[in-house]
Amino acid sequence: FCRGTRGRFNNLVITSVAFQDHITRTLLHPNFSFSDPLLRCKRNTPKNPHARGRVENGLQQRQDGGNEREYVLDPAPPPLTLAQKMGLVASPAERLTEDEWMQVKARSVQQGESAQPCAICREEFRLQPQVLLSCSHVFHRACLRAFERFSGRKCCPMCRREQYETRVIHDAARLFRHQCATRIQACWRGYVARRWYRHMRKTVCPKDKDLRRKFFEAKLQELNDSFVRYCHTDTEAFLSDIDRSLSSSRRVFEQLERKSISEPQENDWDRIQSQVIQRGVWDCPICLTALCSLDIPTEADRSSHQQRRRTVLLSCSHLFHQLCLEAFESFAADSRPSCPLCRSAYHKKLI
16 A cells, blocks of 8 residues: 555656646746756757758858758757656647648649738738748748737738748749749840841831832931931031032033124114013113113114113113123123123123
8 A cells, every 4th residue: 555655656746847847948948957957058059950051141042052942940849848758748749841841832832822922011022031831821031020029929920820830932032033034035035026127127118108108218318317427517618619519510501602602693683672672671670770762772863862871782682771781791700791680691782
């Protein structure tokens, strides 16, 4: 009887110690253990080397040469307490294996979590750090951390599942790079197609009548622009060259006219006088005053008009005052001036 009582007492003592150890390690001090009488508290460092490297400096991913590896953010679970080993307290759930994580990720991909905006901030993931929960929901790493800090508990913002595990993934970053590459390729293909189309429109004549007219108008305009671009830009010199060319051409034509014009005969002068009478113009074109008489004077009337201004008839059938025509000839630059009205070489006759 004493032995049975002593055995039940020992079991009760062991159970009490196990509960005390569990309460102390889980509630009071996580690093406390009765196996360490000096209560030396060791710093809780993550056992996962990938997580430790990324928590410290976040540069491990870049040091891998761009190879994006997925890793679990949660630290290694603490060792089981005596109460958990004895079955007095439920043991924590075992961590997900790699195969289980692949199943969770496949479910997340099937739901399109990475292609949708973050459920917390409602912004696209792009290249920002992304975490996958064991419940297959995806969030920004910074958003999930802020949600846990302000809510005060570890609970999924979507399904409210507690005590989840988190894993860093890069599906959204790869999807964003793929979209960017697709847009760049589309822009480049569009640029190449537009350049080819513009070149084709410049080189190939269209069959439509209106388009063909516009095509040749553009070609002519291009030739005009190139001609103006390569011409001398000094306007004064350009106009001076034109004046010199016109002057030389005018002199050549005047010389040809002088050679071809012969002295009119008497019957020619009679014909020219009849043309003047038919025209009926009796004002001098130079001084704009009336001539001697309204009719062509004869030899009998010539003595009575000696004191008046004499009139000159040109071979081109134009009438002028003799003094006006002499003044015009004295101011003319050419050796043989042309008619003030028709600019043709002439022979003159006093009437």
